[in-house]
Amino acid sequence: MTAIAQNTPRLRPGGDHVESWFIRANDPHSPRAVWIKATVLTSRDGTALAQAWCSVFDGRRTKAWCLDIPLDTARFEANTLGQDIEAGPLAITLTTRGGDTAGALSDDTSSISWDFAFTRAEVGGAPLSLLPGDRLLGMRFPSNKLVTPFPVASVAGHLEWDGERWDLGGWHGMQGHNWGSEHSPEYAWGHCVFTDTGDETPFAVLEAASGRTRVGGRVSPLVSMLVIRRGEQEYRFDRVLDLWRQEPHLDFPHWTLRMRGRDGSAVLRMSAAPEQMVCLAYRNPARATSYCLNSKTAAVSAHVTPINGNAFELRSAHGGALEFLLPQPVPAVSPIV
Template sequence: MQTTFTLNDPIAVPGTDQVESWFFRANSPTTPRAIWIKATFLTSATGRNLAQAWVSVFDRDTTTAIWRTVDYGDAKAISADGDQRVTIGETSFAFGGAGGALRGHLDRDGRDIRWDISFSRDEKELADPLVLIGTAAKVRHSRFPANKVVSPFPVVHCRGTVTLGSEVWALDGWTGMQGHNWGPAHSRQYVWGQAVFSDRAGRQPFAYVEAASARLAIGNRMSPYFSVMTVRRGDEIYRFDRLFDLHRQHVDASFPRWELRMRGAAGTAVLTMEAGPEQFVILPYQNPAAPTRYCLNTKLAQVELRIEPHIGDGFVLRSAHEGALEFLVDDPRPLLPAVSIPLD
């Protein structure tokens, strides 16, 4: 079994331009409910350093997002003996080789969210850590790509509670994932998605997909989308990671829908994810030396994945409301004109 230890180790160093985040999400298997929690550290060569704690909850068409920014010196990200702990104010993440725990409390404008969650992986190969581009052994030291995306726990089982004012959600039986990413700044534009597929009878996870499409700024122009996708079903893995082979990928990132078609050595894949505009939260993502970008974020996307492998039978996986879907954009107002845009 691969180790998750080093994939959650902190990277950011004060005095360098770096954005680093640990994040976690959990979905109800029976109803459109989800929670997403994130810790971000931002360092800058100019000396501007800060940390942010985030929480978003999704309940059918109702969404709530709260975040808090603190001075870098009031937050901690440490690793010792294979365990990691991230603390920002009242928000904490703790990771080990077999799972982790999250505890916290954020309130804003009369809204109050508290959580006490633990998660664990099982012994199946499905739960092995994922490096979306590259390998676990080299991802920390490789120069390409500049932005690293890893999932130390791509499939987890959850326990605990989320308290929204006087309402309490019990998370026992929920599934989710935990990720870690870092880079000199957020990509100029990207779409990222992840979904865990469970069988209907026992609600046991048996497959997942994680994928991303990103555009880069080249002078005054934007590049085409470069995409990557990994699908795991049981002990089978299908990787589509030839980033620059643009003839074998097609991206339609027309918010609130994302369709990614890819061909490669594993065969062909078509991933479609979509949610209603009202199911997204808008989150301002700051950068060390670039303007703030905006993340349109939902954890209730509908998902369809079609795989036609070169060897073996094809298959289709679907999820009605358990997909994580994010669009990072310069300005969300053309996409959501009726929504007030957060500035901090």
């Protein structure tokens, strides 16, 4: 499935639906990152709004903003070249080769503005889905779908946070899209671009998730998926219902995932400092609000033992995106946005 197809809006007015497009950019040299997201939220009770989100991290400080916008004043349009998204002061353009975003958000204490573009990287940059095949994207299971049209991207542009200007040239990023009738009841999600220590060129990427979904009114056990791309090789651990070959442990702020599959075995470890995270209140169309404990500067390590080939390690001190979605906030991560 192409990047354009993966980014196509799934909104159907009149029903319970939540959908987001998000972009992340990380400095390969320091624990600085920015995360942009546009969200659509509708429900059968008539709720219809869009949201503009921004979170920024610099290793010491974190800050997040969210602005609600009436849906009828927002724009989520698809065309032959890609998608045009406008949610209040947030604009995102997505094409087959990349995209750009610009915007500004503020509150009583802080403000941010940004303007940057991203292009698909040669290594690992083809569209990615954790689910085994595109067919599941059109089914009711799981209740929330995730695709990554741009798993690895090169970034250029700038942001300004309370008068401090960051040059984003040479940063690396990704772009994702998710949708469904509700947020998953619980999940951990992670993504990381690994770069060479010399010239900071991306050479590998991983994405993983462990989450619960609703099946027939009941909440499922944790179901996990993991995809690793290293050079020209891809290692997939995506047999969603193969629970006896998955060992997820969600112990905030740590996540460990052991996977076995047709490509071998892998152990993923991710963790983040709570004081360097943000807590985001994620509304659900017909259920209670969930809370996303969000880091874009997490530590990541992965040990991979392929069926054919030598074992290898991937490590990043501060390049990981790590999210936990829980039914209640965690006091160590505040304030709630």
